[in-house]
Amino acid sequence: MTIIDISRDEAEALAWIDTLGPTLLDRTLAWSAVNSGSFNLAGLGHMAELIGGEMDRLGGTVELRDPAPFAYPDARGDLQPVKHGRNLHFRRDAAGAANRVLLVGHMDTVFAADHPFQTPGWIDERTVRGPGVADMKGGIIVMLTAIEALSQTSLADRLGIEVIVNADEEVSSVGSEPLLAEVAGRCTVGLAYEPSATPEGVLAGARKGCANFAAVITGRAAHAGRNPQDGRNAIVAAAELAGRIAGLTGARPDLTANPARIDGGGPENIVPDRAVLRFNVRLANPADQPWLLETLNRLVDEIAVRHDVAIALHGGIQRPPKPMDAHQQRLFDLVRDCGAALDLDIAWRATGGACDGNNLAAHGLAVVDTLGVRGGAIHSDREFLIVDSLVERAKLSALLLMRLARMEQSFSAPRGE
Template sequence: MPDADAGALLADRAAAAQPQMLAQVLAWSAINSGSQHLEGLARMAEVLAGAFGRLAPVERLRLAPQQIIGADGVLRERPLGQALRLRVRPEARWQVLLVGHYDTVYGAADAFQQPRWNADGTLNGPGVADLKGGLAVMLAALEAFESGPQALKAALGWTVLLNPDEEIGSPGSAPLLAAEAARHDVGLVFEPSALPDGTLAGARKGSGNFTVTLRGRAAHAGRNPQDGRNAIVAAADCVLGLAALAAPAQGISVNPAKIDGGGAVNVVPDLAVVRFNVRLAEPAQQAGLFAAVQQLCAAIHERHGCTAELAGGFTRPPKPLDARQRALHDFVAGTGAQLGLTLGTRDTGGVCDGNNLAAAGLANVDTLGVRGGAIHSPDEFLIVDSLAERARLATRLLVRLAAGELDRTLFARETRCC
């Protein structure tokens, strides 16, 4: 069978699986897999292992625990769920990494737990777009590709990596992502499209999560307040200083997000914990921003007599659209055009595992999942017809890669600079 005929047939086969994909999304959305809900993550991992296990044996990979600073200022370890991995034809010429996460931002106590239909025919539910719909698309595309002729499959090997901690910055799976990036030629990440019309994410900002622990001195608020060192006042000064570090014209944003601390109103508080997020446009901005926060901490100590200890770091480096990224985006857009799709590109301040893969040297397109929107909110929705549309696109991409329609010399592992 000619490659062009195989591509069309297999893409149609993937699209025809839409009823099965929809059933999967409905079932998977009803399983709470919030990033810290270990019981729900384990249940979701079991279901996914059964579904993807039809393709190849599924490895369960233990992740190192997440390091967190509690509201009491104490560093603790928080356990994470397991990552799932399966490999097929690791000896093939092309090696493609397919990535998706199965955690969501909705915890076990969240009111948003079940999918339901919207009046406009879209599906509302936790994770329907981000990213359980993408997992269904990934699976349908792989099943269709694997049903194709052996001569086509022999040219392409693939690895699936499904992680349980993407929504909290992939603290445990980041080493796995970097290791897999080193042994693959291109990456396909099944985050939802950047816009409901199917637009792909282009350049992405980088992200860092930080904590400043402020320790002062307790005292009676009436008898001897002058002997105290008010950690809440220091925290307020810290927050204002952090906000002042934002530089929108340079693509730098700083979001002070939470303050823990304080207690009885007649006690000068001796502890506060400030948590904040930073977004950066360029990798070179990381060192300067980090130094500025350290200087702020030193100034807080000088002004308030409270120690200010900085913890955290940049978990996802910026993802610029370099020549290799652009070439892969063009290839995906060209594949879409063959299917009658117009796939634009839009830069975004959002981050995902595509940032990690790019930082490790792997060119990737990271919005191959479903079309939808309002992610990370109770209004999250999936445009149901996009299940077939995106499964068709992903299948056609795999076929075109296997057929040698993308110049591998630009992407090959052996030629990538470390």
């Protein structure tokens, strides 16, 4: 472990964060009260205004970027355009800096505009409950506070900063991935602000990749009594495909496959001519990605021939696996050292969950992606935030940014010291 020496102006910036507890909490609760479900475009627009207003104070440029177009099969298998919100991009250059950091958050939540969970409130004197308080409106506030703290030090002009707050992370970032790729390509380090993996503050280390697919099966309708032999049953083909996909679990180490839903069918006296099978695959090894795609295409072809149906496979690997390699380990070690300087015990563990950190790592960055608040029960109406972690995690990220600013060598380069 490396001992972190905190300079006077760094200490003053960290002390400034200590004074912000009530302000950060009030902002988190106010933002939580704004519904910004992934498909609530008006709510996402409101959140973009609120977050953009905070970004305006950081001394860089702020812009809204349109999402990439995206279409996905509906319950009938017809491709339908999916509308996503616009994404915020902040940029502050630092001429001659060895490093440029990409900080990432998401303004969308899993709670739709008509979900009953809409209002934040207190659980006890140290815990609040509310939509997005942990995942990740509190995390965005931690991130922006850390940047503002860095701005108060003499190190501010020694670190390039870019921020993306996207509007579709909870639905796999399909509209914002081109922006993530563009900005990651000119950065050297990635930081993302998902909540910690446990309420105690354990970080997510290695992450499995995540792939979502929809197989559209087109058969032939026929009368179920008069001439069933003339029909081609799309539901039967979908069921066999679902079973074959489920059988992929364990075919590669730590790979799991989950057939999740079949849409299709109709009246009992008609051979169904259309079905849509939706499924998810999680995989730990980047080398297994080509195998997965080849295997799925082979299964689709085999079942299409056997049942005399047409099958179109949509989707793909939205989140590539993020293994813990030496490049990642170096950044995690730096976070651990910063934590030690703040009397925080930083640990990490592997997880099957995926996030934008997977994408940043796939674009070549070392990434720690759970630098947000401590909390839990995310994606449920029990989602909670441990209030003290707003200040705690803002200080951790601020010190991390200061350490990166002090570096004279690019973090993406081979370690030479």
